[in-house]
Amino acid sequence: MKRYDQHMHTHFSPDSEETLANYLKISQGTLVTTEHLDFHDFYNNEQDTVLDYDAYSATIAQLEATSGRRIRKGLEVGFTVESKEKILAYLEGKEFDVLLLSVHQNGRYDYLQPVVKKKEVRQVMHEYFGLLLIAIQHFPQANILSHFDYGIRLFDVTLEEFQKHKTVLTAILKRMKTNKIALELNTRSMYEYGNVALYEQMIEWYVTMGGQRFSIGSDAHSVAHYGFHFKDAIALLKKHCVTKIAVYDQQHAIFKPI
Ligand SMILES: [Zn+2]
Ligand SMILES: [Zn+2]
Numbered sequence: 707m708k709r710y711d712q713h714m715h716t717h718f719s720p721d722s723e724e725t726l727a728n729y730l731k732i733s734q735g736t737l738v739t740t741e742h743l744d745f746h747d748f749y750n751n752e753q754d755t756v757l758d759y760d761a762y763s764a765t766i767a768q769l770e771a772t773s774g775r776r777i778r779k780g781l782e783v784g785f786t787v788e789s790k791e792k793i794l795a796y797l798e799g800k801e802f803d804v805l806l807l808s809v810h811q812n813g814r815y816d817y818l819q820p821v822v823k824k825k826e827v828r829q830v831m832h833e834y835f836g837l838l839l840i841a842i843q844h845f846p847q848a849n850i851l852s853h854f855d856y857g858i859r860l861f862d863v864t865l866e867e868f869q870k871h872k873t874v875l876t877a878i879l880k881r882m883k884t885n886k887i888a889l890e891l892n893t894r895s896m897y898e899y900g901n902v903a904l905y906e907q908m909i910e911w912y913v914t915m916g917g918q919r920f921s922i923g924s925d926a927h928s929v930a931h932y933g934f935h936f937k938d939a940i941a942l943l944k945k946h947c948v949t950k951i952a953v954y955d956q957q958h959a960i961f962k963p964i
Contacts, residue, residue: 709933710953710962712738713782713806713852713890713923718762720750722927726765730773732929736953740780740806740923743796745789748816754792757781759800778803778955782852784810785841793845804954806923807848807887809837810856817857827861828870834858835874842878846885849954850921853892854878854908859899868904872911879912886959888919888952891943895925897935902942909946919952919959940964 715722716729719742729737741762747755766777779802783793786809797805812833815821822830834857842851854875855863868875882889889912896902909920920943924934943951943964950961 709733709936710736710738710922710951711924711926711933711936712780712804712850712921712953713740713892714738714926714932715741715782718757718765719927720755724926724928726769726777728929729932730769730776732932735776736778737776738778738780738804738953740782740804742782742784743793744784744810745786745792746811746813747784748811748819755784756796780804780806782806782808783845783848784808785845786811786813787840787844788813790844801956803956804849805847805957806850806852806890807841807845808852808856809834809841812837818859822857823860827858827863827867830861831858831863831867831871835871835878839874839878839881842881842885842887846887848885848887849957849959850888850890850923851878851882852890852923853895853925854889855892855895855899855901855904859895859901862900863904865903865907868907875908876911876915879908879915879917882919883912883915883917886919888921888959889917891920891922891939893922893924893935893939894931897938906942906946909943909948913946913948918948918950920948921952
């Protein structure tokens, strides 16, 4: 199948300078862009990172005038309980094809900030996975849970250390299954931050409890990372007898064979 990358950013996110036109050039078929919404964003001087929906929609409409309908609108919602009302207010009256749910921060720092490295990994996991569970409980309208390992990207976590948090992790997956939320294979987390074993464990737990929704996303911020290691991610899913991924159009899941 064509690469169906369901997590990537353009210059409509503050941490990317890539254009949609460039992604269109290097891809075939449907292109999904998932731009940031992060209130009180530690990577934006603690300002609110808010997608300019009108400019985004106008650019897409302009490109699609020549390309035909190829682009799906997506939003990566950076969730905190404190920003929940602002998130819901932002979404009011806007149309997106896919909503990613992410936890990037705990209200005091983003989990990629150097301060995190000074902390004890067990404690960071305890806190971060707790926040993921809260996010899933508060935001059932999400379609995909992104990078469940974002909070521990700065650590080398062994599978044994990870498995000690099985109770909360399986509670997250159970809630995802109930709310029909797909588990993202974030290929940069897997093959750049080296967390492929943790992803395999989550796939195994999810499949065992009957979870059937999976998505693959590179989290590219430039065309260079688009579709990053997709062959490896697909092979990993097939190893666990997963034969389809969930892709979204107007927030409805369509299952595509891999
Ligand atoms: Zn993210
Ligand atoms: Zn992202």
